[in-house]
Amino acid sequence: MTTTASVSAPPAPVPVQQRVADLAAAHIGAWQEGYLKDRSHAVGALARLRRGAGREAGETPDLWSLIDTDPLHAPAAGARPLSEQELVRAEDALHAALTLWAFHQQSRGVPMHRRHTRERPGGMGAAVRRLMPADGTDAPVRKRLVRAGTAPDLATLTQRLRDIVALLRRDDIPLDYALLAGQFYVWQWPEGPAAVCRRWGRSFHEQRRSLPARDGTTGTASDENATPDMDKDAS
Numbered sequence: 001m002t003t004t005a006s007v008s009a010p011p012a013p014v015p016v017q018q019r020v021a022d023l024a025a026a027h028i029g030a031w032q033e034g035y036l037k038d039r040s041h042a043v044g045a046l047a048r049l050r051r052g053a054g055r056e057a058g059e060t061p062d063l064w065s066l067i068d069t070d071p072l073h074a075p076a077a078g079a080r081p082l083s084e085q086e087l088v089r090a091e092d093a094l095h096a097a098l099t100l101w102a103f104h105q106q107s108r109g110v111p112m113h114r115r116h117t118r119e120r121p122g123g124m125g126a127a128v129r130r131l132m133p134a135d136g137t138d139a140p141v142r143k144r145l146v147r148a149g150t151a152p153d154l155a156t157l158t159q160r161l162r163d164i165v166a167l168l169r170r171d172d173i174p175l176d177y178a179l180l181a182g183q184f185y186v187w188q189w190p191e192g193p194a195a196v197c198r199r200w201g202r203s204f205h206e207q208r209r210s211l212p213a214r215d216g217t218t219g220t221a222s223d224e225n226a227t228p229d230m231d232k233d234a235s
Contacts, residue, residue, distance in 0.1 A: 014076045017182035020090050023071055024097050024181035028113045035105060049102035054159050057088075057095035067098060089188040096158045097181035104165045104175065114174040122176030124183075125203030128164060130173050141167065145204065149197040154188055 014022075034042025045066060052060035057067075072090050075081045082090065104112040116122035128145045132138040144164050151157035168175065183199070186192040 014079065016082060016086055016090055017185045019072060019076060020093050020185045021178040021182035023069070024094055025115070025178035027067065027094075027098060028101055028177055032105065032111055032113055036109065036111065046102045046105060049099050050106065052095065053099040053103055053162065054155065055095075055099075056155065057091045060095075063095070067095065069094065090185055092154055093181050093184035093188065096154055096184050097177050100158060100161060100165055100180070101175075101177040103162060104169050104177075106169070108169060108172065110172055110174075112169065112172075112174045113177045116176035116179050121203060122174060123179055123199065123203050124161070124164075124175065125200035125205075127168055127173050127175050128200075129204050131167055131171060142204075145200065149193070149200065151193075154184060157184075157187060 031042045031045050035046055048062055048066055052063045057063075069091050072082060072087060072094075101113055114120070114122050121127075125145070128141060131141050141164075144160070144167075148157060148160040148164065151160055165175070183196045187196050
């Protein structure tokens with residue numbers, strides 16, 4: 001009698017944008033906990049990160065030893081090594097998200113990075129909607145988001161989002177910076193800006209304050225975490 005051995009399917013390759021998001025979450029999680037507990041190494045890390053805001057990853061040597069990108073260089077299970085272009089864009093996306101978070105977290109006593117869930121949306125569109133009155137919109141704030149969506153490159157996008165993040169920091173409204181890091185990666189590929197802007201726009205319009213907001217109202221939420229996989233554009 002013969003037996004047939006069961007063969008498990010190989011693990012599906014992890015999309016690059018998800019690897020970027022996971023790495024951002026790992027970095028920020030440790031730094032944010034330390035910062036909120038006033039640990040000197042974390043406070044110093046945030047100060048260094050803020051100095052790198054608005055610059056490309058390779059332009060700030062002080063951050064080379066702070067932001068560990070080794071996981072991006074190590075081949076993921078079942079996946080090929082990343083190309084040079086993929087690595088550069090992944091590193092730039094990670095750098096942009098971490099430095100923007102450091103600006104957001106500065107001088108705040110509560111976490112400014114919070115993971116997105118359907119019940120507690122944490123994406124950019126939903127966060128901008130929370131800046132507005134429950135019964136209306138704030139045209140200048142909405143225009144800031146629209147203007148960010150027309151940015152020609154990642155550096156300009158980060159600079160324009162910084163103005164929005166300043167408003168979010170003022171009102172203690174958090175963002176999912178892991179999600180944003182993945183979206184920054186997607187943004188750099190053909191059709192990427194349109195895909196990311198659709199996610200921001202959809203969550204902006206569908207968000208109905210499912211989180212307890214400043215006025216205590218609640219509502220439904222969209223799933224902004226389902227950013228389309230743009231890795232096919234990287235081939």
